[in-house]
Amino acid sequence: MESVESVQYTVVTVTVRYFAAAKAAAGVDTERLDVPAYATIDDVLAAARERHNGEFARVLERCSFLLDEVAVRDRSHAVHLGATLDVLPPFAGG
Numbered sequence: 001m002e003s004v005e006s007v008q009y010t011v012v013t014v015t016v017r018y019f020a021a022a023k024a025a026a027g028v029d030t031e032r033l034d035v036p037a038y039a040t041i042d043d044v045l046a047a048a049r050e051r052h053n054g055e056f057a058r059v060l061e062r063c064s065f066l067l068d069e070v071a072v073r074d075r076s077h078a079v080h081l082g083a084t085l086d087v088l089p090p091f092a093g094g
Helices: 020-026 041-051 054-060
Strands: 011-018 030-036 064-067 070-072 084-088
Touching (some): 020 054, 020 084, 030 041, 041 084
Antiparallel strands (some): 011 030
């Protein structure tokens, strides 16, 4: 039997959580997306855009992101099996 460490994945599942305007544009608060292994945040966002309308794409342009609860600015950052990507539009107030 192969150990978990030696298994090579061709597809990974990423949980995407949407907040505020991103949630409204997506019509869901959470979804799971399958992307190729070694996919980037940009790849995950492209997969999400394919599922949702044009307003969703416009909202994404203004969003910031957390990958596994850590802020990321570089959308070329790789995601991994079981990752959680939070999509955070700008928030007003404080």
